[in-house]
Every structure is written in C-alpha cells, then in structure tokens.
Amino acid sequence: MKDDPALQALWLPLDSGRIALPAHASGVFLNARAPVSPRWRSLGCIQPFRPDFDALARMGINAGPDDDGIAVGSQSLVLVLAPRARAWCRALLARAAQLCAADGQVVACATNDEGAKSLEADFMRLFGSGAVLSKHKCRVVWASPQAVDYALMEEWLHAAEPRQRGDGVWTQAGVFSADSVDPASALLMMHLPAGLSGNVADFGAGTGVLSRHVVRHCPQVRQIDLYEADHRALQLARRNLDGATADARFHWHDIATGVQERFDAVVMNPPFHLAGKRGIPELGQRFIDVAADALQSRGQLWMVANAHLPYEEVLARRFARVDAVAKHAGFKVLHAAEPRR
DSSP, X not given: OTTOHHHHHHHHHXXXXXXXXXXXXXXXXXXXXXXXXXXGTTSEEEOOBHHHHHHHHHTTOOXXXXXXXXXXXXXXXXXXEOOSOHHHHHHHHHHHHHHXXXXXXXXXXXXXXGTHHHHHHHHHHHHSOOEEEEETTEEEEEEOGGGOOHHHHHHHHHHTSOEEOTTSOEEOTTSTTOSSOOHHHHHHHHHOOTTOEEEEEEETOTTXXXXXXXXXXXXXXXXXXXXXXXXXXXXXXXXXXXXXSSEEEEEEOOGGGOOOOOEEEEEEOOOSOSSSSOOOHHHHHHHHHHHHHHEEEEEEEEEEEETTSOOHHHHHHHEEXXXXXXXXXXXXXXXXXXXXX
C-alpha cells in the first residue's frame, strides 16, 4: 500500500472513524485495488483490469469484473478509486450514488496528478456537498447520497454506455482509444499482409480493432484469439467481431502471465502504460517474449510501437529474422519470424 498513495488516503477517513457506518455495513468497492484494509475485507470488489483483479483474488477478496446483480440502494458503503478517464470516473460516481443506501456513504479518492481537483468538483456537483480530506498528495471526498442530482446521475451513466462510432466500432468511455482508431494501430493495419493464415492471436486486443481488420482482410485466417486485460474492452470486442468469418475466441487475460496456446501469427499493439503517466517499456518487452513462446516454429509476429521504445534487442534475441517495416509519425511497425526457444 505504500506504493499506492490513493489507497492509503482512501482508507484514512474510514479507519479513523470520521465516517460513521452501521455495525454490519455492507459495501462495494468500485475500481478496487489490493491491498484492502483489514477492517474492510468483507467488501465486494469490482475490478475489470485483470492484473488488479488477480491481485485481489490472491488476497482471498471477493472480486468480480462488473457490478451486475448489485441492487440499487442496497449498499451502506460505496468506495471509488477514480480512473483517469473523466467520463468513466463520472459514471463510477453516478453508479456509486445508485448503489448506495440513503443513510450510507460514498467515498472517492484520486491522486493530485490523476485528477483529484476534477474529482472533487464532479463529486460536489453530483452529491450537492461533501467532506474533503487531503493526504499523501491525494484528495478523498465523501457524502451521503441524500441530495443527489438524479438528472446529472442519469446523464453521466448514459454518457459512459457502449456506443457505436461512425466507423462502426463499438466503444465506451475509459477504454483505450475510445473516440477513434489510434494512429499506431492504423499504421499497423496499413502494413499487415493479406496472406496471414491459420490461427492468429491478438495480444492486448482492446476493443478488437486489429482483430476486426484481420478477419476482414486475411481470408486464410481460420481462428483468431483475442487476449485483453480490460474486461470492459473485451465485451466491446465481442460486438466488434460479431459475424466474423473466422472463429473468434475471447480471453480476459493478463498477457504478462503467458499463454498456453500456439499460433501461426501474433499481431499486437502492446501497452506502454499501465496506470498513471510513467511509461513501462518492459511490459512491451514481456509481450514480445510471450509472443515468441506462443508461436509455432515458422510463426511470425507483427507489432507496432512508439518509435523510441527499446524493442529491437529483445526481438533479435527471440527471433531469427527481424525487419523494420515502416516508421511514421512517431511509430514503427516491426515484423519478426522464426522464434527462438
């Protein structure tokens, strides 16, 4: 918890007794992360991001990827760790207001550099008023939902519902590249060969944009497996691959843990950030290692990345052939074949 200041701050008003709750309070934690304060281990935790979900499960915490089945107005306590995407954060606040009992409490927290000021402003708009605590370079806000602006609540919930863009792709607030195809994926799709065949995997598939392109432009692909850590994005990918000519399979999975299947080709636009603003190039390097392990002996990897990322060394170590296919607008397309075990 020392490395997670938002969690440290979130528990302060609860563990210090500043928030009064019934003796046997029921509660739910939206966008939850481990570790959970020992006093609150009975909370139901909602976390759509697989690595964080797995960390909760390892602690024996009752966790799920969504809040389906939780009755409106049934919770004495609703906690929210605010995500960076403001529309999704607003939707979580609105959902918290829905789930919380009239005499309960909603508590939300964000770090100062991840939108704490916006969180406080939005919280006060929705709940009418609230208490504020600043600690660990974070801001915690809480209130009872007795003066909720219900029109605003419905507006924010509606704004974060799945929607179909003009290009036909299903999207949602808070998923990667929600408003349009990201330029890196667009560059990769320009250079993917139509001759891809057999069983193909899409690592870090997001909403399925790359997979959708593959099944539409590579007629010899029999099966495509989409691996994605964001449960929300994966549900959108199911919509975006609806009616695909190839057999599409969907895996809510953390690629960093490896995969068991074997493929003729892997396509990917590996993530560069997990949370916050700090880049994590080693995550993309791990994607390359997993791809090399998952490919057949004559398999091939097609990937795109920010031009400055240090991927060529691990590619040269793990593949017999590596080619720089294209470089444009700060991105590079790389092709590797014949993985080394």
